[in-house]
Amino acid sequence: MTKTVPDYSFEEAARARGLSCIAGVDEVGRGPLAGPVTAAAVVLDPTRIPEGLNDSKKLSAKRREALFDEILELAEVSIAHASVEEIDELNILRASHLAMERAVAGLFTSPDHLLIDGNMVPRGITLSNETIIKGDAKSVSIAAASIMAKTTRDRLMVDLAQQFPGYGWESNAGYPSKSHKQALENLGVTPHHRRSFKPIHNILYQQKNVTG
Known part of the structure; x- marks a missing residue:
């Protein structure tokens, strides 16, 4: 089976239609039990595309860190978050879209066209756009x-792990690993846990019934 890697074909197609400033947009962190959801928008310089761009999940942490610095140096980047409170208030899908909207709005240059990972356009985005399912494995802009987004969020979770040790956020990034779920049982829920997510909601419900 041929191994596919992202390329610049989606961007080239948009540029052929007269759209010169193309931004890739992606988010990470829908599945964790803790921490914000994070999005990034990246406008690559077609003459200076970093080598080895790929879906962040397919890269080692060391490689992501190296590419993070290279992308910052060679491209225009905007990174944004939606908080745990916003996730609980809006729902995770809407919050992830809000983070994407903020990332796009944070770009210094307003893009002519967006390449958005997934199959839904955030409702706050009115710019020319197209959605690409598994876009981070197809478009270098979305891969970037x-x-x-992933490197930024992982760093943030490492910082939060220092404030709330025992949950393993420095390695599980807030995802529901076995050790994370065990820590929730032993240590309880922190302010950074998503209360609208079923495992957290259930723990709080049980605690309320025990104490109430």
Whole structure:
């Protein structure tokens, strides 16, 4: 089976239609039980595309870190978050879209066209756009956005792990690993846990019934 890697074909097709400033948009962190959801928008310089861009999940942490610095140096980047409170208030899908909207709005240059990972356009985005399912494995601009978002969020979770040790956020990034779920049982829920997510909601419900 041929191994596919992202390329610049989606961007080239948009440029052929007269759209010169193309931004890739992606988000990470829908599945964790803790921490914000993070999005990035990246406008690559077609003459200076970093080598080895790919879906962030297919890269080692060391490679992501190296590419993060290279992308920052060679491209225009905007990174944004939606908080745990916003996730609980809006739902995770809407919050992830809000983070994407903020990332796009944070770009210094307003893009002519967006390449958005997934199959849904955030409702706050009115710019020319197209959605690409598994876009981080198809478009280098979306791959770059996925790297910037994941690296930023992973770093943030490492910082939060220092404040709330025991949950393993420095390695599980807030995802529901076995050790994370065990820590929730032993240590309880922190302010950074998503209360609208069923495992957290259930723990709080049980605690309320025990104490109430």
